[in-house]
Amino acid sequence: MATRLQFENNCEVGVFSKLTNAYCLVAIGGSESFYSIYEYELADVIPVVKTSIAGTRIIGRACAGNKNGLLVPHTTTDQELQHLRNSLPDSVVVQRIDERLNALGNHIACNDHVALAHTDLDRKTEELIADVLGVEVFRTTIAGNILVGTYCALSNRGGMVHPHTSIEELDELSTLLQVPLVAGTVNRGSDLIAAGMTVNDWTAFCGSDTTATELSVIENVFKLRKAQPSAIVDEMRKSLIDSYV
């Protein structure tokens, strides 16, 4: 189920939080209500960890992770690294990466099986991604943008990309990632998809500016809405009935 929220009156929730299947990272500062919304949805299931990276609050764009691991930039302090390691479950490997391109959240889009990477990443970084996150890495662009992490939100069940992605590219990426993709927007037409929302296999959090249409698209592509019997019948009706007499 997709939830709409704001961080300090800012709708870019994908910047201030990172959501995966095994944990959730939230930025410190701001009001407790931001944190409490995440806790309300997720507290029983996965740990919700308040953290900063390199003393900043833009943790969603700085780090990249999935249920197997978390990659943080080299600017992360030792204390923050230790805090992450202590708060996250042992199955998650926390690794600091020495890479010129620091904002890993902008350069890497990943789910639990496959990752898209910025074309200019080091080979050593690519190997580390494959090793720590346990994914297959593809260097691609999305609609001509090299910042794949910003323009694509990915979960194990679906993905949403930049609205100007062509259909051929959508098909190509879909076969690479093995998930259904849709080109859409978030936060009233913003094309920075992953900055405007965070998603995992069963929830999504979007900015409060997200329209109902965008929200329904998100819930459909990431398969967040529980299947209702009427919905199934509706979908089946089209295939069962040839023509109305």
Added chain:
Amino acid sequence: MRLEFCWFCSSKIYPGHGIQFVRNDAKIFRFCRSKCHKNFKMKRNPRKVKWTKAYRRLHGKDMTKDSTFELERKRNRPERYDRNVMENTLKAIKKIDKIRHDRAADHIAQRWKPKAAKERREARKELEQSISLIKAPLAIQSQEPAITVPKIKVKAPKQQTVENQPMEE
């Protein structure tokens, strides 16, 4: 807070000291004081500047290869906090520091060791060769043979005990 090392002289930079320079290729240069910073701006190579650690290590003045250096490195994959491990690590750090310090001092003492023998050899040679600067050659000859005249062995007369001697009458 992390104690970094100066890019130029390799000394520890404590909080509140120094300048960090970030180049356009995102490489960070940290300097402990303006001396190092200004040397960097002059494009000096630390490996050629005598007072830096880089020079000293390159020219063998300081210890380079030691197992204690491998223990102090930047680790990118942290481990979960364990109080016992932390306690043991803190004790070990103190011991390792002391060992490294002693080994480094040994290295420098080893470097200085041949100096004493060499100095003595050179002093003896100088004495033999340049004694004429102090004393005239003729003066040396007429003086005690200790300086230049070779040693002559003179046999000492056999000592006769009082009892064996017949009484002189």
